[in-house]
Amino acid sequence: MSLRPPHAHLRLEGWDRPADPEDHALLALCVGPTLDVGCGPGRLTEALAERGHVVLGIDVIRGAVGRTRGRGGAALRRDVFEPIPGEGRWETALLADGNIGIGGDPAALLTRLREVLDPRGRIVAEVAPPGTTHHDGSATLHWQAQQHVIRWSVVGIDAVEALAGRIGLAIVDRIHVGARWAVVLEGAVT
Incomplete structure (x- = not known):
């Protein structure tokens, strides 16, 4: 039996498509x-820009940021734990496609997003389906010919309430559309 945490392979090419109805529900x-x-x-x-959002x-990933810009979106090559333009003024932080796992420490990520958000802001986080065991590990991001190994976690809908509560956030909405699950987290920003 291996005690190594699981390793995921994330293929960004699968996300290089137009937004679909499930995306729009999120x-x-x-x-x-x-x-x-x-x-x-x-x-x-x-898709958010097309809906009229400042986004x-x-x-x-440099190439992914370039592709976002090529679609007409504003994007920066930036780690979320580095300074972000407009800190304290964002109303929503979006963690789609399981990105609540970025950095391998979901509590640290959510805490960081509380710093980035306006005090009345919200986090929209797509999570894994019911019955998914929370685990921390790593992932390899595949984009074109590049590979990047990152710290990564998987958080299921069953575990997100306890995780959020530990850092002063509450679930104010949940959605299940198709095979996707998401929560809206809000709380007082310190």
Whole structure:
């Protein structure tokens, strides 16, 4: 039996498509200026802009940021734990496609997003389905000919309430559309 945490393979090419109806159901939870954390090739950044949102995508993959910009979206090559333009003024932080796992420490990520958000802001986080065991490990991001190994976690809908509660956030909405699950988290920003 291996004690090594699981390793995921994330293929960004699979996210380089137009936003679909399930994506739009998730985007309907976003309000005001939105930070798309881990924007990848920008399908959601583009769709939010088309909905009239001020939106900034951030990602650590140079080529993915370039693709987002090529779609007409605003994007920066930036780690979410580095300074972000407009800190304290974003109304929504979007963590789609399981990006609540960025950095391998979901509590640290959610705490960081509380710093980035306006005090009345919200986090829209797509999570894994019921019955998924929470685990921390790593993932390899595949984009075109590049590979990047990152710290990564998987958080299921069953575990997100306890996780959020530990850092002063509460679930104010849940959605299940198709095979996707998401929550809206809100709380007082310190």
